[in-house]
Amino acid sequence: MAAAPGPARPKPRANAVAAMIAGILAPLAAVMLVWFALYNVIVAAEADGRPSGITVQNMVSGIVSAVVLVIAGGFTFARRIPGAWTLFGLCAFHVVAVFVGAPLVWGTPFGAQVKWLFSFDDSDSTAMALTIILAVLTAITAAIAASVKSYDTKN
Template sequence: MQPNPPQPGFPQYGQPPGGPAPWGGGPVLPTSRPRSRANAVAAVIAGVLALLAAGVLVWFTLYNVVVAAETNGNWSGITVQNMATGVISAVVLVVAAGFTFARKIPGAWTLFGLCVFYVVAVFVGAPLVWGTPFGAQVKWLFSFDDSDSTAMALTIFLAVLTAITSAIAASVKSYDTKTRL
């Protein structure tokens, strides 16, 4: 008994005619696509700038701790707010910098968003919360008359640079050619 001849348009099952390919062509395993990653150079620069900004925020926090200690335990509301936001901001920046160092695109965009938020918070948020006129806030920031205004001015400068480089790191993608197991 003869098998049915192959029908046109239907897939043929089994081995192709003539056996496997002479060059050892068995079934080909699909390879994963290269993963897009943040640009390496820009990610490192953004991470270093974020770590510097975190260090300056720690400086700002320590200054407020010293001010609180010198007032014999009279902790004003603004001093407590400065200490809490300084520590929280520094920790969050270090975490986002770590993800940016790892060349994660969402980490670089998060770092960008945090830095933009910090700049807006210092220029707009703090004057609104404490009722400070905008001109007085800007004058305090860039007067460099005491350590906390210097630290905040440096934080703003570093946050702007970090935001720019982290946006570049997230936008200019490179591709990881190694396959993951």
């Protein structure tokens, strides 16, 4: 005679409070990225002839990054552990790409990049500085959400 199955083992979920905070911060960072992309659309529209390569890169990467952040933020808000780790990775990658990748690709000195980012003198630098700040906060809370698991018996 087989033993009766016991209660189902609860699935681990991301920490509720940290997942909610990360899930709210991600769309805020995405809004800043859309702001940055729209600024570059205006720059491209005002330019004579074809827009520069960096302007096109800023437009495309801003929109694509915003969409991906919103999707990962949604999965994090739903308390999915892989979604929280993905959100952490995307935010960490974005910060590293802005501080290290962009200066390497475009030949900008590191000091000039940091000065531009945190000068808040133009709309695009303000949007990118706020994106960096929100991305760091989102990465921290997403890592907390993913690593501090809770077990729901209802779901």
